Amino acid sequence: MSKEHEKGMSVIVKTITRLTVGLILLYGIYILTHGHVSPGGGFAGGVIIALSFVHLMLAYGKEVALEKLPKGVTSFFESLGALLFLGIALLGFTGGYFFLNFISKGQPFHLFSAGIIPLCNIAISLKVGAGLFAIFVALVLLKFDSEGKE
Amino acid sequence: MIIYVLCLILFCVGLYCVLRKRNIIKIIVGIIIAEYAVNLFFILVAYRQEGRSPIYSSTEQIVNMVDALPQAVVLTAIVIGLATTALLVALAMRIYEKYGTFDITKIRELKG
Amino acid sequence: MNPASQIIPLFVSIALAGAFLTSILGKRFKRLPDMIGTVTTFLLLWLSLKAVATVARQGTMIYSVGAWKPPIGIAMVMDSLTSFMLVTVNLVAFTIALFSIDYMKRFTSKWKFYTLFLLMLGGMNGVIVTGDIFNMFVFLEIAFVASCALVAFGTEKQELEAAFKYAIMGTVGSLFILLGIVFLYSFTSTLNMADMANILAGKGTPNIVLMVSVLFIMGFGLKAALVPFHAWLPDAHPSAPAPISAMLSGVLIKSLGVYALVRIFYNVLGMTPFILDVLLVLGALSMVVGVFLAIGQWDLKRLLAYHSISQIGYVVLGIGLGTPLGILGGLFHLFNHSVFKSLLFLNSGSVEYATGTRDLQKMGGLAQKMPVTGTTNLVASMSIAGIPPFNGFWSKFIIIIAAVEAGRFWYAFWAVLASLLTLASFMKVMKYAFLGSLKEKWNKVKEVPIFMQTSTIILALICVMGGLLLWPGVREIFLMPATDAVYNGLGYSASVLQNIF
Numbered sequence: 001m002s003k004e005h006e007k008g009m010s011v012i013v014k015t016i017t018r019l020t021v022g023l024i025l026l027y028g029i030y031i032l033t034h035g036h037v038s039p040g041g042g043f044a045g046g047v048i049i050a051l052s053f054v055h056l057m058l059a060y061g062k063e064v065a066l067e068k069l070p071k072g073v074t075s076f077f078e079s080l081g082a083l084l085f086l087g088i089a090l091l092g093f094t095g096g097y098f099f100l101n102f103i104s105k106g107q108p109f110h111l112f113s114a115g116i117i118p119l120c121n122i123a124i125s126l127k128v129g130a131g132l133f134a135i136f137v138a139l140v141l142l143k144f145d146s147e148g149k150e
Numbered sequence: 151m152i153i154y155v156l157c158l159i160l161f162c163v164g165l166y167c168v169l170r171k172r173n174i175i176k177i178i179v180g181i182i183i184a185e186y187a188v189n190l191f192f193i194l195v196a197y198r199q200e201g202r203s204p205i206y207s208s209t210e211q212i213v214n215m216v217d218a219l220p221q222a223v224v225l226t227a228i229v230i231g232l233a234t235t236a237l238l239v240a241l242a243m244r245i246y247e248k249y250g251t252f253d254i255t256k257i258r259e260l261k262g
Numbered sequence: 263m264n265p266a267s268q269i270i271p272l273f274v275s276i277a278l279a280g281a282f283l284t285s286i287l288g289k290r291f292k293r294l295p296d297m298i299g300t301v302t303t304f305l306l307l308w309l310s311l312k313a314v315a316t317v318a319r320q321g322t323m324i325y326s327v328g329a330w331k332p333p334i335g336i337a338m339v340m341d342s343l344t345s346f347m348l349v350t351v352n353l354v355a356f357t358i359a360l361f362s363i364d365y366m367k368r369f370t371s372k373w374k375f376y377t378l379f380l381l382m383l384g385g386m387n388g389v390i391v392t393g394d395i396f397n398m399f400v401f402l403e404i405a406f407v408a409s410c411a412l413v414a415f416g417t418e419k420q421e422l423e424a425a426f427k428y429a430i431m432g433t434v435g436s437l438f439i440l441l442g443i444v445f446l447y448s449f450t451s452t453l454n455m456a457d458m459a460n461i462l463a464g465k466g467t468p469n470i471v472l473m474v475s476v477l478f479i480m481g482f483g484l485k486a487a488l489v490p491f492h493a494w495l496p497d498a499h500p501s502a503p504a505p506i507s508a509m510l511s512g513v514l515i516k517s518l519g520v521y522a523l524v525r526i527f528y529n530v531l532g533m534t535p536f537i538l539d540v541l542l543v544l545g546a547l548s549m550v551v552g553v554f555l556a557i558g559q560w561d562l563k564r565l566l567a568y569h570s571i572s573q574i575g576y577v578v579l580g581i582g583l584g585t586p587l588g589i590l591g592g593l594f595h596l597f598n599h600s601v602f603k604s605l606l607f608l609n610s611g612s613v614e615y616a617t618g619t620r621d622l623q624k625m626g627g628l629a630q631k632m633p634v635t636g637t638t639n640l641v642a643s644m645s646i647a648g649i650p651p652f653n654g655f656w657s658k659f660i661i662i663i664a665a666v667e668a669g670r671f672w673y674a675f676w677a678v679l680a681s682l683l684t685l686a687s688f689m690k691v692m693k694y695a696f697l698g699s700l701k702e703k704w705n706k707v708k709e710v711p712i713f714m715q716t717s718t719i720i721l722a723l724i725c726v727m728g729g730l731l732l733w734p735g736v737r738e739i740f741l742m743p744a745t746d747a748v749y750n751g752l753g754y755s756a757s758v759l760q761n762i763f
Contacts, residue, residue: 039205043229079285086279092328109208128229135236142243161441168434174426188440195448209714220447223396227440228402234433237407241414241426248419259420260497 004084008061017059018080028129035121037112042124049125050132062140074134081127153194161187174242174252181238186230189224196220266316267323269309270338273348273391273403274303277384281377288373295376296363302368302380303356304388306441307512309360310348317345318739322757324393332758333457339393339758342743343593347390347521349740350597351513353724358512360717361608362505364710365615369503375415382408382509393758395530396453397441402439402485402518406432409514413502424501431494435484442477445470455568456758459530459643463752467534477538478526479544485737487520488578489547492571496555499570500563500620504611507563511570512604516596518579529754533584541582544669546673548575548681556687562610562620562695563685566603569646573599579677581748590745591660598653598728605721609639612714613695616707622691627700631707634715638694638722643692645725647685653728 012089012108032045057065164187167180196217204218242252249257280302288295300718317323322341326332359379385405392398410432414425446455449470450461461469485493495515499507523541527533552572559565577599580592612635613628614620629636645654658681665674709715731740749752 043225076286079282083279083286084283086275086282089188090275108206139240139243142240142247152387161437165434168430175432179509181430181437184434184437188444190712192391192444192447194624195444223453226396227398230400233407234429237410238426238429238433239427241410241422244414245422245426248422249415253334255725257423258422 008064009059013059013124017055020124021052022057024055025049028052028125032121032125033111033118036117037109042121043128045121046125047132050136053129053133054136055063057136057140062137069133072136074130077126078130078134081123081125081130082124083132084126085120088116088123092116121148125133157187157191157194160184160190160192165188172253172255174254174257175221176244177254178235178242180240185227185234187228189231192220192224192227201208266320267325267340269313270310270318270323270325270391271327271339273306273387276302276309276382277380277387280642281380281384284373284380285377288376295373299359299376299380300356300363303352303359303383303572306383307349307352307356309347310352312738313742314345314349316340317381318743324632324758333452333454337393337454337456337758338391338597339456340391341747341754341757343521343524343747344390346593346597346740346744347517347617348387350600351383351390351517352385354445354512354600354721355509357717357720358604358608360713360720361508361611363713365505365611365714366503371414374501374688375516376527377410378408378412378415379506379509381405382412382514386400386513389501389517390521391541394453395446395454395455395526396459398522398690399436399439399443402522403436405514406436406485406589409510412506413498413510415503415506416641421501424497428494428498428534431484431491434643435481438477438484439481442474443479445477449474455530455607455757456526459532459752459755462531464727467532471531475527475531478523478531478536479540482519482523483544484519486523486574487548487571487577488517488519488544488574489551489571492548492552493719495571496564496567497609499567500561500599504607504614505562507567508611509606511607511742515570515574516577516600520574520581520596523578524581524748528748528751532752538582538584541578542670542673545575545578545580545582546676547677549579550575550676553680553683553687558682560622562613562622562691563607565691566606566610566621570599570603572684573646575680576658576661576677579673580664581666583661583670585664585668586745587660587667588664589742589748591657591664593744593748594731594741595657597655597731598645598725601721601724601728602642605638605642605718605725606646608714608718608721609635609642614712614719615710617704617713622694625695625701626704627698628704629702630697631704632709634709634718638718639696640692641722641725642687645728647688648681651726651729653725653731656729656732657762663749665689 028045028048028051031048032042035041052058053065053069057069121128161184164180164184167183168177171177171180194252196219198214198216201214201216204215204221206212246252246256251257280298284295284298317340323338325338325340327336327338330336349704362375362379366375369375373637385401385408388401389398391407392401410425410429412420413428446458450458452458479489487495498509502510549572552568552570552575556565556568559568573595575605577596578590580588580595583589610620610633613625616632617625617628618623641652645652648655648658658677661675662674665677683695731737
């Protein structure tokens with residue numbers, strides 16, 4: 001029990017984090033998928049998803065967070081998001097133009113409408129979320145290296 | 151009119167920080183301030199009289215909207231600013247690791 | 263829709279796909295990043311040569327991304343200036359990708375190098391191909407951030423300091439460009455370059471266009487390293503690994519700086535005599551200051567970096583003359599400088615690979631042990647100094663003749679003086695590095711591996727045969743259409759808006 005208290009922040013912060021991290025992730029996914037109906041979309045949703053993981057790292061210390069989402073997986077998701085976005089754009093060639101909106105557009109304000117825009121939002125959020133978390137991990141790990149040397 | 155002038159003064163404040171401060175982190179903050187000033191200026195340019203925010207709604211009739219194109223452009227510019235800031239901060243941390251100081255007058259190995 | 267115009271988006275998407283594929287798969291398979299890098303750049307080179315042939319036959323091609331017609335959507339424009347720049351960029355990128363197969367073995371993570379390299383190439387291709395001014399800014403930032411990360415690649419003390427200076431100055435330059443774009447948008451309410459040219463021609467040139475011109479000269483001049491804004495180049499270019507120095511000096515400052523200047527000033531804002539005078543003065547200053555500062559240098563790569571500033575001054579001088587002959591000379595010198603400056607930097611990389619030093623006073627007589635490197639360096643030195651019949655002579659000759667023809671005798675005098683000083687400087691390089699007696703500690707050096715030799719031989723052959731680009735049949739395909747596209751000025755908007763499908 002005492003070992004848990006050495007890393008990360010105090011008990012109050014850890015308890016609240018345990019309750020709210022899942023809600024933050026869910027809120028990020030909500031903003032992401034409703035990007036074509038209300039303000040938000042890929043970038044904002046991706047940032048909030050990354051923030052939920054950063055929150056976990058701040059409250060519990062970096063080992064716990066890196067266990068949930070290791071560095072290799074983060075790097076993989078980042079490139080996967082970019083390749084998915086490029087793939088969707090190149091699929092537009094089937095309709096004749098690069099980046100054409102070739103899926104049926106449906107009714108406005110419904111969830112399954114607006115063609116390729118929700119898919120693009122998902123790809124962008126993967127890239128932005130993984131990228132922001134990777135930046136944070138890189139800066140945290142770098143600081144540890146330089147302090148470990150001295 | 152006074153709003154635009156204040157925005158450009160904010161940009162000049164950011165440039166002043168880049169030029170005159172000696173600490174690396176303060177230089178980076180100066181660049182961030184200047185970047186935000188340009189984004190803010192772009193949004194202010196997009197204002198139209200009696201306009202409301204450019205979001206469609208299924209329930210009410212919208213007559214006047216502000217210009218929607220700068221909103222998309224500024225979103226992209228904010229992301230670019232984020233990438234540049236991340237690069238600068240990572241470089242600053244590596245410099246601290248190698249040189250041991252954040253003072254730019256002491257980081258002067260390249261000359262001539 | 264024109265089916266031949268479908269290759270236009272491929273220039274950006276192939277480079278980006280290569281970059282992200284290398285990022286995913288490069289860690290597991292050892293030879294895969296090399297293969298992806300070489301195959302991607304070769305594919306892009308082949309596509310750009312095809313594009314030159316297509317544009318020569320069919321004229322300007324427009325591609326509307328996502329089937330949204332301009333001025334609502336983003337348009338990609340392929341006219342002859344675009345295809346000229348594409349060939350320059352992709353040719354140099356292919357030879358550098360070949361060179362880095364062996365050179366980058368010293369660094370541990372090669373896949374990171376290839377990812378950043380292909381990202382930078384995708385950004386540069388995007389700047390050249392696009393027809394929308396904010397899209398140009400986005401691609402410019404992509405290429406710039408990737409190049410900052412590449413300058414700091416070795417993470418030694420000096421490289422980090424140089425990368426930090428480059429990043430701060432480059433970001434301030436980008437902020438000036440963005441501010442200029444904001445003012446232009448508020449004046450014309452459109453972001454498409456052809457549409458903007460139309461509206462500006464109708465509204466005349468009030469003071470806001472003058473302010474935007476000054477902001478753009480500051481911003482793009484900083485990217486192109488013109489003289490008041492050149493202070494980052496002597497630190498950043500030597501500190502990068504040799505293939506990246508070649509890429510930065512060879513194509514980045516031209517694609518991001520000079521091409522954007524030419525496109526915006528000739529085709530969008532309309533060239534006024536005031537701006538031409540400003541460009542002439544800046545070009546002449548860069549020529550002279552660059553070569554004077556280069557004479558006293560003993561570090562090989564720093565000397566080459568100062569000469570880059572000087573040669574970009576030649577290009578801007580040629581473009582600032584405003585006559586068709588001047589623009590032809592400027593664009594031809596841009597192509598030549600990409601080829602021979604990349605060759606010079608790659609050779610300095612070979613010398614560093616073999617001997618481990620960049621200091622000219624420590625080298626001596628390396629031509630006996632490294633014949634290929636010595637010969638190609640001789641070819642490149644004679645090109646940059648302007649000795650016939652190599653390609654540098656032809657382009658400098660055209661610029662000087664154009665300056666005399668336009669009545670600017672003082673500028674022609676400074677151009678000849680800078681050329682003589684360049685010759686002296688490279689005599690020094692050849693004497694100290696390659697000729698002379700071999701010092702004892704260099705007895706064990708060998709010639710560099712096969713890929714490095716191949717890429718330098720390709721560039722040297724282009725240097726030798728570059729004068730053939732002025733031959734009457736060939737120049738109608740490659741150089742004259744590019745000059746016409748620039749000299750046409752505001753006719754750009756007419757040719758774009760009529761070809762929309």
